[in-house]
Structure formats: structure tokens, C-alpha cells
Amino acid sequence: MASRGSRSARSGRVLLGAAVVASALLMLQTPVDFVGMSAGDSRRVSRTALMAAKRRFFIGGNWKANGSPASVKQLIEELNSAKLEVDTSKDVEVVCSPPFVYLSQVKSDLRKDYAVAAQNMWDKAPGAWTGETPAAMLKDMSIDWVVLGHSERRESCGETSEVVASKTKFAIESGLSTITCIGEKLEERESGKTFELLDLQMKPIAAALNEEDWDKVVLAYEPVWAIGTGKVATPEQAEETHAFLRKWLADNVSQKVSDSVRILYGGSVNNKNSEELGTKPNIDGFLVGGASLKGGAFTTIINSAKAAM
Ligand SMILES: O=C[C@H](O)COP(=O)(O)O
Numbered sequence: 001m002a003s004r005g006s007r008s009a010r011s012g013r014v015l016l017g018a019a020v021v022a023s024a025l026l027m028l029q030t031p032v033d034f035v036g037m038s039a040g041d042s043r044r045v046s047r048t049a050l051m052a053a054k055r056r057f058f059i060g061g062n063w064k065a066n067g068s069p070a071s072v073k074q075l076i077e078e079l080n081s082a083k084l085e086v087d088t089s090k091d092v093e094v095v096c097s098p099p100f101v102y103l104s105q106v107k108s109d110l111r112k113d114y115a116v117a118a119q120n121m122w123d124k125a126p127g128a129w130t131g132e133t134p135a136a137m138l139k140d141m142s143i144d145w146v147v148l149g150h151s152e153r154r155e156s157c158g159e160t161s162e163v164v165a166s167k168t169k170f171a172i173e174s175g176l177s178t179i180t181c182i183g184e185k186l187e188e189r190e191s192g193k194t195f196e197l198l199d200l201q202m203k204p205i206a207a208a209l210n211e212e213d214w215d216k217v218v219l220a221y222e223p224v225w226a227i228g229t230g231k232v233a234t235p236e237q238a239e240e241t242h243a244f245l246r247k248w249l250a251d252n253v254s255q256k257v258s259d260s261v262r263i264l265y266g267g268s269v270n271n272k273n274s275e276e277l278g279t280k281p282n283i284d285g286f287l288v289g290g291a292s293l294k295g296g297a298f299t300t301i302i303n304s305a306k307a308a309m
Pocket residue numbers: 062150222226227228229230266267268269287288289290291
């Protein structure tokens with residue numbers, strides 16, 4: 001299905017339409033459901049609808065446990081010399097997340113308009129925690145971001161949604177921003193339980209955070225069946241789920257948080273599919289795995305954000 005056009009064109013339409021709707025809602029103080037969403041779902045527009053146009057696009061590169069000193073050096077060089085066609089000071093935020101052992105190198109050598117994230121964090125003060133990296137140590141290294149709750153950690157390290165929620169809160173209290181991941185497995189999607197599962201994953205996070213905390217959170221929706229498989233969710237599938245999550249935030253946190261929190265899509269994003277995915281109104285960027293290990297492909301994905309503006 002064709003995308004809905006550039007985000008700037010769309011924003012223009014949204015601004016005009018939203019101004020009318022928002023003023024009406026200012027009087028009504030009641031959210032209104034749009035018709036035309038897929039089965040049983042709807043997207044709410046409120047008096048803060050204008051804010052939706054202002055969410056800054058976000059591209060995260062999750063290098064996972066990949067790299068050697070030589071390949072990391074080369075990737076940094078490729079990223080540093082790449083030709084960007086977007087403005088990273090206002091339009092797009094870029095964050096690269098290397099393995100722990102390369103954090104220092106990446107922090108010191110990577111271009112300064114890209115931030116750096118750890119891929120996990122220990123939610124305790126420094127001390128006798130063999131093998132762990134407390135949040136405070138990341139802050140000491142001027143790391144500003146941490147990826148939490150990635151499905152690979154949920155699956156392989158037994159991280160529950162409660163652990164993910166607790167780590168998210170601790171990270172924020174420690175001065176970090178988080179890319180907090182959620183997403184369903186194939187069997188959950190196939191049995192029609194995607195939204196139920198996402199609800200279960202979101203509840204502990206919402207319970208752990210106060211409204212202000214959400215300023216420091218980016219949500220990454222990553223269907224497990226699409227991660228590293230080449231089976232990317234269709235733009236419509238991704239948009240439907242992002243719209244569900246945005247409505248979930250409105251219903252369970254606040255309209256303000258729903259309007260402002262960025263929701264990334266992750267799962268086999270590459271330099272060929274990013275543009276169409278990014279034009280969907282509730283997709284605010286990507287968490288990229290494999291394609292973030294190639295400077296050229298990752299830069300193309302960053303540049304594809306132009307279509308989303
Ligand atoms: O964190 C990134 C996701 O797991 C996506 O990985 P992928 O782009 O290799 O599918």
C-alpha cells in the first residue's frame with residue numbers, strides 16, 4: 001500500500017486539521033476517535049494533537065555483540081565520513097549502541113552529533129556485583145542512553161517485564177535516557193494476542209514511572225519474529241501496533257505522554273524499507289540491528305528520515 005506522503009506534507013495537513021479539531025476539543029475536553037483504523041482500533045486526536053507533529057525522528061543502531069577493534073574502528077570512520085542529508089541538531093536524533101567493551105572507544109571517536117548507548121545496565125549502586133555495569137559507571141563515562149528490555153535479553157537472560165520496568169526507572173533516576181523495548185513473539189501474533197501481550201509488557205513500565213519520567217523514555221516496538229529474520233513487519237502491521245501503543249499511553253498514562261513519546265519500530269529495518277516505514281504517522285524512528293553495522297546502510301536509513309518529515 002502506498003505511503004501517505006512526506007511527513008512535512010502530512011504535518012501540514014495534520015496541523016490544519018488538528019487546529020480545527022483541537023479547538024473543538026478544547027471546548028469539549030473529550031478525545032474523539034478517528035474512524036478508518038483497522039479492526040477494533042482507533043487513534044485519538046486531542047487538544048494536544050499539534051504536539052504529534054513535533055516528535056523528533058530517532059534512529060538507534062544496536063550493534064549487539066558484534067565487532068572487533070578493527071571493525072569498530074572502520075565503522076566509526078564510515079559513520080564519521082558519511083554524508084548526512086538531515087539535520088541532526090533538530091530533525092533527527094541518532095544513537096549508536098556498541099558492546100560494553102567498545103563504549104569508551106565509540107564515545108571518544110564517534111562524531112559528536114551521534115549519542116552513545118549501552119545495551120544493558122545494572123540497576124544497583126556500584127559495589128560487589130561481579131560482571132555487572134551499574135548505571136552510575138555509564139554516567140561517569142558520559143554515556144547518556146541505555147537500551148533496556150531487548151527481547152534477546154528477555155529471552156536469554158530471563159529479564160521479565162518487571163525487571164525491565166525497574167531498570168527503566170533506575171536508569172532515569174541515574175540520569176540516563178532509555179530505549180525500552182517491547183514486542184510479541186510469532187506465536188503470540190499468530191494467535192491474535194499481540195495487543196494483550198503488549199499490554200502486559202507495558203503495565204509494569206507505566207506503574208514504575210511517573211509522568212515526567214516519560215520525557216526520558218523512547219519505546220521500541222520490536223516484534224520478535226521480525227528481528228534478524230529479514231521478515232520485516234509491513235508498514236501497515238507496524239503502524240497498527242504503534243497506534244495501539246499510542247492509544248495505550250493515552251488511556252493508561254496521559255494524553256501528553258501519548259503525544260510526545262517516540263515509538264520506534266525495530267525488526268529487519270534496512271536501507272530499502274526504512275523510508276516507507278518512516279512515513280507512517282505513529283512510527284517515530286527505528287531501532288536497527290544488522291543494518292547498523294554498515295556505515296553506508298545505516299546512513300541511508302538516517303537519511304530516509306527526510307521522507308518522514
Ligand atoms: O535492536 C534491534 C533489533 O533487534 C532489530 O535487529 P535487526 O535489525 O537485525 O532485525
